[in-house]
């Protein structure tokens with residue numbers, strides 16, 4: 001029987017396109033120190049560490065070894081997690097598992113990326129199957145262009161729909177001092193002036209490459225009772241993997257997202273996700289992915305997300321706040337990105353999100369991470385223990 | 387079906403990188419390059435002096451903001467001799483050459499570097515050594531060319 005587990009501290013850096021003032025260890029130390037400060041504990045209290053980032057993105061291997069003496073992990077147990085785009089989400093899951101299993105009472109997870117330091121193109125090429133697809137892939141932009149085209153065709157959504165998402169995310173990011181892109185985008189027209197990457201995907205539709213780190217402190221129920229912060233309870237989590245080949249010729253599919261969310265909701269008796277869940281921080285690398293994936297997670301019916309976007313219901317002060325942090329489209333330090341989703345939901349459930357605090361009473365929160373060839377990690381967090 | 391001829395797919399990916407060293411290391415390397423000066427950082431919590439300097443203490447996670455001037459002399463803590471080559475693009479000089487770990491006077495940690503103007507037979511653990519700087523310095527740790535034993539005053 002798994003033990004009750006809680007998040008008792010979160011910390012993140014201020015995310016930028018480049019952080020020449022710090023090296024990788026120093027960047028992670030910033031996030032770790034922020035999380036320890038939030039939890040009001042000393043690093044010596046931490047019993048085990050989970051670290052992670054994208055393989056090869058900085059031209060450095062065994063990053064866990066590089067990091068040990070910058071995050072206070074020397075001489076302590078630890079494990080490195082590197083599951084591609086889902087890394088940040090898996091970091092949280094592994095920290096939860098280490099505590100829920102009874103092995104440790106206090107675990108710290110930290111994820112980071114410093115994307116401009118290596119050749120991410122080379123790193124991403126190794127993701128693609130070398131026999132069949134390696135040299136044909138066009139990376140994330142090709143994938144999300146196809147996804148946008150597919151969504152427009154299936155649902156009849158006009159080009160303005162993606163732009164509406166972008167305007168909302170810009171408004172959210174301006175409330176979040178940690179966000180990377182905090183643009184003064186006020187209108188759909190401004191977004192539609194943005195150049196195409198691959199039509200219909202525009203530059204403003206797509207996430208940036210960011211440098212930053214995020215850390216969380218996870219505690220057992222007994223340890224959480226003696227912590228400074230109100231614990232955010234970990235209700236459930238899951239992950240879904242798909243086949244290894246990067247892009248098959250077949251139909252565009254969101255089966256991994258559907259499976260992950262429906263499994264969590266079924267296991268926890270959630271029948272009306274948009275009513276029962278008060279906030280969602282979803283890992284969507286583009287505006288169009290955000291629309292399609294809200295449907296895939298089962299928050300709304302197929303083909304209706306862009307209609308709800310038109311009505312403004314996904315704004316932080318409205319009925320169903322989606323990515324009140326500004327989301328991945330505004331901030332994407334890949335190895336940290338999934339963990340930022342978890343940390344942001346935790347802040348919302350604590351009521352500590354400052355200017356980006358949702359208006360709705362926060363009770364249940366959903367966070368997700370996505371990557372690879374359609375992998376999903378999802379978490380359900382709660383402000384109450386039961 | 388019989389395997390007639392096992393094939394391989396060939397490819398080569400380059401792994402270039404340009405890691406920022408951070409403000410603390412930048413300041414250290416600039417002073418090494420411009421003034422031939424070596425400075426460490428001190429931890430106010432545990433009292434340790436780090437050379438090379440760090441911005442965060444590995445045990446306390448305290449921010450290390452105090453600079454400590456160090457001399458260019460120190461003690462040889464250990465040494466060895468390298469006799470094999472795995473390619474000049476991965477090694478700064480051709481073997482055989484000498485490597486040592488040097489603790490500068492006033493520092494609590496060691497720095498791994500080359501040893502020159504000496505021989506394996508002459509080296510002793512605990513002997514005094516001093517840094518010899520390159521003429522044309524570029525702002526990296528190899529701006530110290532090597533350490534050499536300090537000859538007894540004659």
Ligand SMILES: [Zn+2]
Pocket residue numbers: 429430431432433434443444445446447448
């Ligand atoms: Zn210290």
